[in-house]
Amino acid sequence: MATAAREGKTPLLEVKDLKVHFETDDGIVKAVDGISYTVDRGQALGIVGESGSGKSVSSLTVMGLTRSRNAHISGEILFEGRDLLNASDEEMRHVRGNDIAMIFQDPLSSLHPFYKVSTQLVEAVRAHKDVSKAQALDRAVEMLGLVGIPEPRRRVHSYPHEFSGGMRQRVMIAMALANDPKMIIADEPTTALDVTVQAQILELMERLQAELDTAVVIITHDLGVVAEMADEIAVMYAGRIVERAPTRPLFAQPQHPYTWGLLGSIPRLDSPRDEEIVPIPGRPPSLITLPGGCAFHPRCPYVRDRHRKVEPTLEPVEGSPDHRVACLLETGTRRKLWEELQSGKRPDAAREAVALEDRS
């Protein structure tokens, strides 16, 4: 894996205090509200959160695809040191599909139904490279072969609807890789697929990432999806990053109650079959009128009075500087709570055990 150290100190992608606010008739939607992260060359970052947590919007903003009259975007997005936020539309066009490519959730609706795969792939190549159609087609066939589509020279002339769901997503991946991008953003790349196919696609992405040394940002609501592949994980809630850590510590010592909730809602193979999956109560908040204090407080089982007024900031966890969390609970309390939860207690019982003073 390439590291920032080898390439000099500049990370591939650096997002600093990014805010994306949309003006709507109902008010200002704070889709992304001050997030920062970096992605190094060849690194894989997982961005995890429920729908409406701002994970897709933040990535679309990196691609320059959220620009519109009613969008207010501030902060900094540096790609190889270049400022993407203030780049012209034409400059962004050269970045998209060339430096940064994107894979979307539903490959059926993301491919144009009226054009053959060959047309769509050739177009992607020729948008950035001055090559003949025949050369671009060769490249398309090569890419389809790389992503594991059988008989690529014949299949390239099929329409998207003539492929199965998994094959379609492979086509999308081939299209994204066509110009050897330095980074790929995969927005819920497996959500629309059958479970068995999901595993194949993840495996493929992992293999390609290792082979091509491409940086990957995987956006998902499913921690399980990024567990294998991501080097680092950022958990987003209500437009902010609430926890960010390298993958191993994040799974071993998760710090944020929301992350616990996400982990608790994944069925595990090693847990007893009759163990209940604990959903996170409530729904994500409206991004127009966020709850005061910690945005997660209305759904947090461990909420205390102070949490409704004070906004937490993303700060390093004591003893592990790479692990950052935005939670007002004390480190010691969090550790105890997590231990109780791991011993199989439900959140209410865990709170009792740690003797956290009541919600009032």
Place this chain on the structure above:
Amino acid sequence: MGTYIIRRLLWVLVLLFAVTALTFVVFTVLPSADPALLRAGRQPSPQLVEQIRKNFGLDRPKYEQFCNYVGDISPVWFFDCRNRHVLGIIPSLKTPDVKAPDFGFSYQNDTPVIDQITSRLPATIGLTVGAVLIWLLIGLTVGTISAIKSRSLVDRLSMGAALIAISAPVYWLGLVSLFLFSNDIGKVHIFRGAGSYQPITDGVFGWAAALVLPWLVLAAAFSAFYARLLRGNLIETMSEDYIRTARAKGLNERRVIFRHGMRSAITPIVTILGLDIGILLGGAILTESVFNIPGIGRLAYDSIARSDLPVIQGTVLFGAFFIVIMNLIVDIAYAFLDPRVRY
């Protein structure tokens, strides 16, 4: 595909037969007046009426009349209706001097209906083709701009204008435009007025000059309708996932709009266009009447005014024929426009 077209063609025959039966019922079984009397002219003697009744088989049973009627229209017929036996399916068995399709003779001037229709067809085709080109040019341009600049001032103004154009009836718009712009009764003498139509064979310029105003009037509502339709389609299409993909590939915006957006947005318009052309070829009755263009619509209007049943029947069937055929063409075209459609 081949079997689909054959199946559809058979359906065309069934449909045309049904329309023929319907017109026969309306105009022959339930006639507004005695056909023999209508044909006999003013103050005929009872003998003459009886003679006509006998000559035209109007005294025969209705089913036999219908059989003959269909037989006359069909270019290929194989049945002797009176004696009820098959003659064959070879067209030459028909009397050579009668042209197929034979819609009978006009009560008014005793000329074959088919000749009247074919002689008036060029005017209708000229009117239709010109108007179609104009409304596609205006409608698609305005619709595209409105969609791309949606909610802008340009969009609001053109959609406001479109609403007015859709709401204005053709006969009203026609008369107003004549009073304003025709070179006889107009305030400003720009265009040639009503009744100035001349065939294209007498000179393209004169033909076109006479048709400019009718083209514009006929195209007005259609332009507005197509602009609104395309605007809606295109706005919807531009929010599709595959448009986002196209942008994410780094295509330039023009290519995104015209190659990816337009390709999907235009498809439903092809359907409507086919049907509209079919309807207009059957006669743009209002426009042709207001501008006194000797087309099929005008023929239909006149024949209705004069209770000229054979001509009415002929124009109705002719209109139905165009609509059915255009429908077929649209459906076949769809298979080429949308690769997901398989027959």
